Structures are given as C-alpha cells and as structure tokens.
Amino acid sequence: MTVPRTPPGTAAFCLALLRRQLTLAARRPIEIGNPLLFFAMVVALFPLGLGPAPDQLAGFAPGILWIIALLSSLLTSDTVFRSDFEDGSLEQLLLAPQPLFMSVLAYICAHWLVTGLLLALVSPLFALMIKLPAAAIGALVASLLLGTAVLSLVGGIGAALTVGLKRGGMLISLLILPFYMPVLIFGSAAVQNATLGIPAAPYLAVLGALLCLAIALAPLAIAAGLRISVDA
Amino acid sequence: MPPGPGGEALLTVAALCLERGGRELFRDLAFAVRPGQLVQIEGANGAGKTSLLRILAGLSRYGYSGSVARHCPLLYLGHLSAVKALLTPRENLAWHVAGESSYSRPQIDEALAKVGLYGYEDVPSHALSAGQHRRVNLARLYLSQCPLWLLDEPFTAIDKSGVAELELLLVEHVRRGGAVVLTSHQSLQVAYPVQILSLSEGLAA
Amino acid sequence: MWSFFHKLGSPPWLYRIAGTILRWLLPITLVALCVGMTWGLLYTAPDFRQGNSYRIIYIHVPAAVVALAGYYVMALAGAVSLIWKMKMADVAMKACAPIGAALTFIALVTGAIWGKPTWGTWWVWDARITSMLILLFLYLGVVALYEAYDNKEAAGKACAVLSLVGMVNIPIIYKSVDWWYSLHQPASIKFTGDSTIDPSMLYPLLLMIAAFYAVFTCCLLMNMRAEILEREARTNWVKKLALEYRT
Amino acid sequence: MYFDSVEAALSMAGHGGYVWSAYAISLLVVALILLAPRRRQRKLLRRLAGEQKRRQQGHTAMEEGI
Numbered sequence: 001m002t003v004p005r006t007p008p009g010t011a012a013f014c015l016a017l018l019r020r021q022l023t024l025a026a027r028r029p030i031e032i033g034n035p036l037l038f039f040a041m042v043v044a045l046f047p048l049g050l051g052p053a054p055d056q057l058a059g060f061a062p063g064i065l066w067i068i069a070l071l072s073s074l075l076t077s078d079t080v081f082r083s084d085f086e087d088g089s090l091e092q093l094l095l096a097p098q099p100l101f102m103s104v105l106a107y108i109c110a111h112w113l114v115t116g117l118l119l120a121l122v123s124p125l126f127a128l129m130i131k132l133p134a135a136a137i138g139a140l141v142a143s144l145l146l147g148t149a150v151l152s153l154v155g156g157i158g159a160a161l162t163v164g165l166k167r168g169g170m171l172i173s174l175l176i177l178p179f180y181m182p183v184l185i186f187g188s189a190a191v192q193n194a195t196l197g198i199p200a201a202p203y204l205a206v207l208g209a210l211l212c213l214a215i216a217l218a219p220l221a222i223a224a225g226l227r228i229s230v231d232a
Numbered sequence: 233m234p235p236g237p238g239g240e241a242l243l244t245v246a247a248l249c250l251e252r253g254g255r256e257l258f259r260d261l262a263f264a265v266r267p268g269q270l271v272q273i274e275g276a277n278g279a280g281k282t283s284l285l286r287i288l289a290g291l292s293r294y295g296y297s298g299s300v301a302r303h304c305p306l307l308y309l310g311h312l313s314a315v316k317a318l319l320t321p322r323e324n325l326a327w328h329v330a331g332e333s334s335y336s337r338p339q340i341d342e343a344l345a346k347v348g349l350y351g352y353e354d355v356p357s358h359a360l361s362a363g364q365h366r367r368v369n370l371a372r373l374y375l376s377q378c379p380l381w382l383l384d385e386p387f388t389a390i391d392k393s394g395v396a397e398l399e400l401l402l403v404e405h406v407r408r409g410g411a412v413v414l415t416s417h418q419s420l421q422v423a424y425p426v427q428i429l430s431l432s433e434g435l436a437a
Numbered sequence: 438m439w440s441f442f443h444k445l446g447s448p449p450w451l452y453r454i455a456g457t458i459l460r461w462l463l464p465i466t467l468v469a470l471c472v473g474m475t476w477g478l479l480y481t482a483p484d485f486r487q488g489n490s491y492r493i494i495y496i497h498v499p500a501a502v503v504a505l506a507g508y509y510v511m512a513l514a515g516a517v518s519l520i521w522k523m524k525m526a527d528v529a530m531k532a533c534a535p536i537g538a539a540l541t542f543i544a545l546v547t548g549a550i551w552g553k554p555t556w557g558t559w560w561v562w563d564a565r566i567t568s569m570l571i572l573l574f575l576y577l578g579v580v581a582l583y584e585a586y587d588n589k590e591a592a593g594k595a596c597a598v599l600s601l602v603g604m605v606n607i608p609i610i611y612k613s614v615d616w617w618y619s620l621h622q623p624a625s626i627k628f629t630g631d632s633t634i635d636p637s638m639l640y641p642l643l644l645m646i647a648a649f650y651a652v653f654t655c656c657l658l659m660n661m662r663a664e665i666l667e668r669e670a671r672t673n674w675v676k677k678l679a680l681e682y683r684t
Numbered sequence: 685m686y687f688d689s690v691e692a693a694l695s696m697a698g699h700g701g702y703v704w705s706a707y708a709i710s711l712l713v714v715a716l717i718l719l720a721p722r723r724r725q726r727k728l729l730r731r732l733a734g735e736q737k738r739r740q741q742g743h744t745a746m747e748e749g750i
Contacts, residue, residue, distance in 0.1 A: 088312025
C-alpha cells in the first residue's frame with residue numbers, strides 16, 4: 001500500500017492552475033496577440049473616422065483609449081472557461097476539494113495577466129499615436145492596470161453564465177457591458193484629469209475600491225455561474 | 233474469497249427521484265456504496281445512467297429530489313476526457329484541475345507507462361489519438377488515492393488489452409478497500425462479484 | 438409560519454391564491470389608474486415654470502420608481518430561489534423581468550417626450566435618464582439570458598445570479614453616473630431646484646405611484662399564474678383546470 | 685376641473701401633444717403587459733384542453749374497437 005497522498009493546499013493548487021493557464025496561453029501566442037492587434041487597429045480607426053486633427057484627437061483620447069481597452073477585454077472574456085468546458089476540465093475543477101472561489105480567481109488572474117496587463121503595458125504606444133498628452137500616460141497605465149482587473153473579474157461572471165450556451169458570444173456583451181460602465185467612467189476620468197493637470201489619484205483610488213469589491217464578490221458569482229452551466 | 237462488502241458507507245443515496253422532460257427516469261432509488269463494492273449501473277440508452285452518476289458525483293445539483301451523502305473524496309471520470317490538447321500528458325496530470333494531489337514526476341511517468349503511454353510523456357496531446365486521450369485520463373486511476381471511483385463508460389475507445397488491464401485495476405482497487413460505481417454497456421469479465429444496479433428495477437444484489 | 442412558506446412553494450395553492458388576490462386587486466388598480474390620470478391631467482394647476490408639460494410627471498416618476506423597485510424584487514426572488522431552491526421564487530423572478538423592462542421603457546419614453554418642451558431636445562445625457570437606460574439594459578440582459586437557455590430550470594438559476602450581480606451593481610452604477618454627470622454637466626441645463634412640491638400636485642403623484650405598484654403586482658401575479666400553468670402542464674390539477682376551461 | 689373647455693384640455697397651451705401622447709403610449713404599454721399573460725394563459729389552457737379532447741376521442745375509439 002502506498003503512502004496516502006493528501007490533496008495539495010489551496011495556494012499550491014491555485015499556483016498550479018495559474019501555471020497551467022499561462023502555459024496554455026503561451027502555447028498559443030496568437031491568442032495573446034489578438035487583443036493587442038485589435039487595440040492597434042481600432043486606434044487606427046479613430047483618426048480615419050474623426051479626422052487627423054491632433055487637437056481633436058487629443059480631446060477624445062482618454063475616452064477612446066479606455067473604450068478600446070474595454071472592448072478588447074470584453075472580446076477575450078468569452079474564452080476564459082470555454083475550452084475547459086468543452087473538454088470536460090471544468091467538471092473536474094468543480095469536483096476539486098479546494099474552494100472554487102480561489103481556483104476561479106486563479107483563472108481570472110491568468111486572463112488578466114495575458115490581456116489587461118499587456119494592454120496596460122503597450123497602451124503608452126497607442127496613446128502617443130492618438131496624441132494623448134505625455135503627462136497623462138502615467139495615469140493611463142495605472143488606471144488600465146486597476147480597471148482591466150475589474151473588467152476581467154466582471155467579464156468572468158458573464159463567461160461563467162454563458163459558457164454552456166452554444167451562441168454565447170454576443171450575449172455576454174449584453175450581460176456585462178452595463179457592469180463595465182462605472183469602470184469606464186472612473187478610468188477615463190482619471191486620464192482626463194491627468195491631461196488637465198489635476199491629480200488623478202482620487203479616481204485611481206475609486207478604481208482600487210471597485211477592484212477590491214470585485215475580488216471579494218465576483219468569484220462568488222462566477223463559481224455559482226459555473227455550477228449552473230455545468231449542470232445545464 | 234474476496235473480502236465481502238462491509239464497513240462504513242462511502243456514499244448513501246435515499247429516495248432519489250429524477251424526472252427529465254416530463255418522463256420519470258427513476259424514483260425512490262435508495263442504496264449505499266460500501267468499501268469492496270463493484271457496482272455496475274445498467275439501463276438502456278436514455279435510462280438516466282449518466283444523469284445518475286452526475287448526481288452521485290455532485291455535478292447535478294437540482295432537477296432531482298432525494299438526498300445523496302458523500303462520505304469520502306471521490307474521483308469522477310465522465311464522457312469528456314478533460315485532457316488539454318496543448319499540454320503534454322505529463323503536464324496534463326501534473327497540473328490536473330481535479331486537485332486531488334500533487335504527484336511527483338516518477339509517479340506520473342509510472343502511471344503513464346501503465347496505461348501504455350511510455351515514451352509519450354512529452355508529446356503534445358493534440359498529436360495523440362482519441363483512445364490515447366482516454367488513456368491519459370485513465371492514468372489518473374493509477375495515481376488516485378480516492379476510495380470511491382465513479383466512472384462513466386470507462387471502456388469507450390479503449391482497445392481489448394486496455395479493457396482487460398482496466399478490469400484488473402478496478403478489482404485491485406475494490407480489494408484494497410475502495411469502491412467503484414461504473415456505467416457500461418458490456419458486462420465486466422472479472423473474478424469478483426459485480427453488483428448490478430438496473431435503472432428499471434432498482435438495486436439487485 | 439412555516440406552513441405558510443410551505444404553501445408558498447405549492448404551485449396549485451399559489452395559483453389559486455394569486456387568482457383570488459387578482460380578483461380584488463385588478464379592479465382597484467384600474468380604478469386608481471384612471472382616477473390618478475384624470476386628476477393629474479385635468480384637475481391640477483400647471484407648474485409655474487414648465488406649464489402643462491409637467492403633467493407627464495404623473496406617469497414618468499411612478500414608472501421610474503416602480504421599475505427600479507422591480508429590479509430589487511427580482512433580485513430578492515432570485516436570492517430566495519438560489520438559497521432555498523424554491524421553484525416558485527424562480528417563477529416570480531422570471532415574471533419580473535419583462536414587466537420591469539416595460540416600466541423602464543415607459544419611464545424613458547415619457548422622459549424623452551417631457552424633455553422636448555422643457556429642454557428643447559428629445560434626449561439629454563442626464564444622469565437619471567442615463568441610469569434608466571442602463572437599467573433597461575440590465576432588464577433586457579436578464580430576459581436575453583433566460584431565453585438563451587434551453588433548460589428552463591438552469592435559466593432561472595443563471596438569471597438569479599445575474600440579477601443578484603445587478604443588485605450589487607445598481608447603486609455603484611447610479612452613483613458613478615451621477616458623479617459623471619456632475620463632472621460634465623453643462624451649466625445651461627438645470628431643471629430641478631430644491632423646490633418643494635405643492636400638496637395639490639403631490640397627492641395625485643402619490644396615488645399614481647401606488648397605482649403603478651399595483652400594476653406591477655397585478656402583472657407579476659398574472660405572469661406567475663401563466664408560468665405556473667406552463668411548468669405544471671403535465672400535472673393532474675392543471676389538466677382538470679383545462680377541462681373546466683373547455684366547458 | 686382646471687381647464688375651461690375640452691379644446692383647452694386637449695391643447696394644454698401648446699403642450700397638449702406631448703402630454704397626451706406620453707399618456708397614450710404609457711397606457712398602451714400598461715395594457716400590453718396586463719393583457720399578455722392573460723393571452724398566454726388562455727392559449728395554454730386551450731391547447732391542454734385540445735390535447736385532452738384528442739386523447740379522450742382516442743380512448744372511446746379504442747373502446748369501440750375501431
């Protein structure tokens with residue numbers, strides 16, 4: 001008889017999950033590149049639609065950058081659980097002895113690392129392209145770092161609720177876009193303020209508060225949504 | 233003589249009724265699974281075998297009435313193999329989402345060798361066949377320490393020798409004091425008493 | 438007490454009691470609605486600033502108030518259905534969404550019509566109107582999610598989760614939209630001071646709010662009755678009911 | 685009544701169109717949401733009654749040995 005093995009602790013399990021998700025993402029680099037490419041292309045659309053006048057672009061830049069970041073996060077959130085649902089991994093995850101709350105956080109964290117974090121890091125490049133004043137770039141990166149994490153968490157709720165549906169793609173946008181609005185308001189306000197030379201810190205603080213709330217509550221909804229989707 | 237079933241129940245089911253689409257699949261199902269029991273669920277297509285197994289595993293949480301009590305960790309293998317095509321068999325087992333245990337590399341390699349995947353440890357799974365995917369999944373049985381196994385059609389897409397090995401493994405598991413509940417269309421060729429749970433008649437001895 | 442809850446979970450009992458309540462509530466609702474509307478339309482003095490167009494307040498405000506309250510009713514029913522697995526709470530939750538969406542729609546349309554003579558434009562990105570628009574999206578999201586599921590029991594649970602998420606989010610959305618509006622508010626548009634409302638205008642407003650609550654309740658009960666029948670279509674009591682209906 | 689005549693009530697000093705159309709649309713929507721469940725219920729009951737009628741006919745047909 002072999003020595004009985006105990007299940008790994010929650011932290012170890014979540015780290016393994018995180019590593020698994022990141023490895024999966026790294027093996028399909030095009031999926032990581034897609035949101036960034038989307039970001040670049042939509043940024044190019046705005047001068048075409050609004051005209052190339054730098055002043056005009058600069059005025060809209062905070063809102064434009066934030067809306068594109070929001071859309072690229074939205075477009076990728078559908079995939080967070082889908083492949084795991086289709087190959088049966090999700091069932092196994094639900095049966096794991098570790099709390100689902102934490103494992104779901106690991107999934108969302110992996111999603112944020114390959115979308116939100118990268119978006120925030122490359123955003124200064126696009127910001128310069130549409131003439132965002134250089135003074136606001138710090139605020140842009142900081143607000144995107146905080147805000148996209150909230151977007152990933154909220155997007156996870158939509159993903160969990162629609163993962164069992166064959167045509168979930170459009171539905172997920174209808175479900176979660178209303179919940180994205182506060183993040184958009186505070187995120188773009190932070191950047192807007194920075195362009196005017198007003199401190200952006202208060203809005204970043206609000207985004208941080210939203211993030212805390214989302215970390216505390218969103219995994220509950222995601223876990224419930226996954227249980228329903230696997231059962232349906 | 234194999235050790236007879238006995239000891240504390242690993243799983244108890246009471247007054248279980250299931251209705252799907254206005255049709256009653258089973259009603260007032262009551263049984264207990266004890267260490268040393270090898271239970272095969274039988275029934276025609278659509279009799280509710282998979283539904284019952286999912287209820288036992290805890291994946292189905294509503295739509296039925298009655299109670300299911302699980303007293304030990306369990307391992308559930310469903311229709312889907314839960315094998316990620318982008319990961320190698322070794323990675324699939326090392327980072328398995330079921331979170332049963334953290335296995336060492338030799339343990340994983342040994343289990344993979346036992347299911348006939350020696351030499352395939354580092355091949356990306358998308359290069360493997362459907363049967364090999366099933367085998368990666370079955371390797372979990374060699375690693376598992378869970379006393380209770382719930383297996384949904386474990387013999388699907390497995391070749392003849394694989395079936396024989398799997399049957400041996402199941403018997404070994406129940407002899408060690410584990411229990412197995414499985415659904416299958418073929419009858420088991422094992423030197424061990426198999427209890428048949430027929431979904432039209434209730435539990436037969 | 439417990440037996441009452443037990444009865445609430447019983448479809449035939451709920452169906453019957455809802456019918457009894459409706460027999461009384463429906464006429465009262467219609468009378469209150471007619472009286473309130475006539476009162477507001479014909480028997481109150483016009484506002485000294487907005488003239489007669491302010492009479493729209495007697496439907497705009499009640500619709501908005503009840504639409505918002507309806508979301509909370511829906512979310513609470515969803516919570517009950519998730520926590521206690523009560524099927525009838527599921528039914529109630531599902532029945533709320535279309536009514537809430539319709540009331541939100543009324544509030545938005547009357548708001549737009551009111552805006553034309555008051556602000557000179559049909560649509561203003563005002564904090565409250567924007568919030569109502571988002572509320573409409575939230576309701577439609579619930580309806581869309583319910584329709585997308587084939588398994589109606591799972592659909593109920595999924596919508597319950599979604600409406601609970603919405604309940605947590607509504608205050609955040611409202612506050613953020615409010616704040617966003619104060620940030621961008623052009624100085625020219627400001628239509629509500631801290632003026633107190635005259636009692637002669639307040640009483641019909643209160644009556645209309647009560648009437649809209651009653652409309653909501655009636656619709657809720659009727660929707661629930663229809664939904665119960667649909668879900669219980671194979672049971673004997675519904676078959677008996679169908680027989681009685683034929684004769 | 686506040687207004688002197690029906691015409692005055694209809695025109696409401698120029699705002700009549702807005703006020704009356706707002707009330708009309710609201711009444712229409714309220715009527716719709718009040719009638720929709722009733723229609724749904726009637727339709728369902730009629731369908732169920734029809735099903736039973738068919739089944740009864742089937743039974744009598746069998747009893748008569750046709």
